[in-house]
Amino acid sequence: MSLSQSSPRGEPSVTELIARRALTAVFQPIVDFDGGTILGYEGLIRGPAGSSLESPGALFDRAARQGQSVALEHAAARICATAFAQLGCEGKLFLNFSADALVALQATHERMIDWLQQCGVAAERLVVELTEQSTIADVRSFAPAVASLREAGIQFALDDYGTANASMNLWVRLQPDVVKIDRFFIDDIANDPLKFEAVRAMQHFAEASGARLVAEGIENAADLIVVRDMGIALGQGFLLGRPDPSASRKLAEPARKALGADHIAVFPGATRTSIAASPSGSMAAAKMIVPAPALPTSATNNDVLDLFNRLPTLHALAVVEQDEPIALINRRSFMDRYALPYHRELFGKRPCMLFANASPVVIEKSMTVEQMAKLLASDDQRYLADGFVITDEGRYVGLGTGESLVRAVTEVRIEAARYANPLTFLPGNIPISSHISRLVGHRVRFHACYVDLNHFKPFNDRYGYWQGDEVLKFAAAVLADVCDPTRDFLGHVGGDDFLILFQSEDWHARVLRAVDAFNTGSLHFYADEDREAGGIHGEDRRGNPTFFGFVTMAIGCVRVEPARGEDARYGSEEIASVAALAKHRAKQDAAGVFVIALDEGAALMHAREGHV
The missing domain is CATH 3.20.20.450 (EAL domain)
Incomplete structure (x- = not known):
């Protein structure tokens, strides 16, 4: 049978297409x-226009079936080179x-x-x-x-x-x-x-x-x-x-x-340094796999005992059906029951499911530490003693222990805390300084906006730090909502201080939106009687009785222009310091927003230092 005869519906073979110069x-x-x-250009081949072989996938599939793959590749190279030269491409x-x-x-x-x-x-x-x-x-x-x-x-x-x-x-x-x-x-x-x-x-x-x-x-x-x-x-x-x-x-x-965009990218993960994005936060479950044999549902309790005796370090056994885990048998629980009088004689030949946990904790090996950390906050704490089953696309691959889970979550949270705020998981001072340096080094225009909360300490004293933490997380959510994640960088300096590095052209509207959203939303954190009174009674920093209004947001903004030529007078520390000065001015402003140019702010700082 010829190649042309082997083609469906009488379509030409790849050899014939090459000979007829039907490829482009x-x-x-x-x-x-x-x-x-x-x-330059990547040269690609196409079959006859409008035919079933026009796409390269179909064309090379046909060539593979006909044993002409290499011949087609060589022909495609010659066709592309010839057309490339004829077009006068550079x-x-x-x-x-x-x-x-x-x-x-x-x-x-x-x-x-x-x-x-x-x-x-x-x-x-x-x-x-x-x-x-x-x-x-x-x-x-x-x-x-x-x-x-x-x-x-x-x-x-x-x-x-x-x-x-x-x-x-x-x-x-x-x-x-x-x-x-x-x-x-x-x-x-x-x-x-x-x-x-x-x-x-x-x-x-x-x-x-x-x-x-x-x-x-x-x-x-x-x-x-x-x-x-x-x-x-x-x-x-x-x-x-x-x-x-x-x-x-x-x-x-x-x-x-x-x-040609004049803004630089905010790299993914930089604006929210969660433990899932940390270097060791991915594929964490896979790292905790304890290779362990499994038993079928047909196994008996004597089989379980024999396996535990042969493997004294094994903390649990999985029961599987067609490679899918359906139960977990904890060593200590099993051994405690089996040690009771006559249990071995009564239950030794009975199915192993008799003493098994039929609803074990099962996680995929691709699960991140952040996803697994939710187990620590759940009501179901059986996995701490029993351990858990690890699967790969639903198929049993091994076991994990509660101890290894706690250790992994703790290690990654410590790692994330080196560079991120542990409450909001927003970048801390080191990433903030690094991003300011990137902006300055790329000579782009941006606005450094220092955010502070008015009357936060009295609120914290009155309602407790748990409620205070909720206000801080709310502030972080409001600020994140007004940022463009591809242009604007949000960091958490510490306490109730945040810093936004805006490259968005409508940065001022975003700032006003954040202040309005926070000032409105923060009222929900007060008791009804305090909302009706317009604030709370407390003490100022000197211990004097004082009435404080609601927690509100103040944002001081510094306009940073691109440095000209080799002139890059201001580094990340100077810019952050001027932003802090602008923040103090914003706290005194009725609208809660104050804007100043970097040069002007730096001059004010130097004048104040000289006066001191």
């Missing part, structure tokens, strides 16, 4: 974020190859250089991407194929890094010139702390290995700005430009606007 090339730009210039041409296609190319790489020259594309302009579908059984034997490319002046890239077969092993052993980060890690990176940390780890390794990173799959402005501000130099995605037969020479306007 499209080009997607790869953009250098510095100036928004197009570094910059690099990125072409995709599987490991098999590269090995086959090695034997004929001189022929490849010949057709590149015939197409008018110099070898130095070519970047060969190893696709993620490539399975390399022996990297050592594959390395010569990469070496032959480099000898010809061709650069080598690792595609879709972080998924499938694109692994750290390949990065270390093949030392690519370019690494393209898979779109999974880039999509929604502006809002996902774990993706951000994963990409930052790739960035550190790229710096050590000398590879250039390309962020793939950029489809919105927020993700582009985060990637740009991380220091990744190159990007690719629909926002920057879609695959196009004519190879667009201009950067798409939304991308140009995003790259």
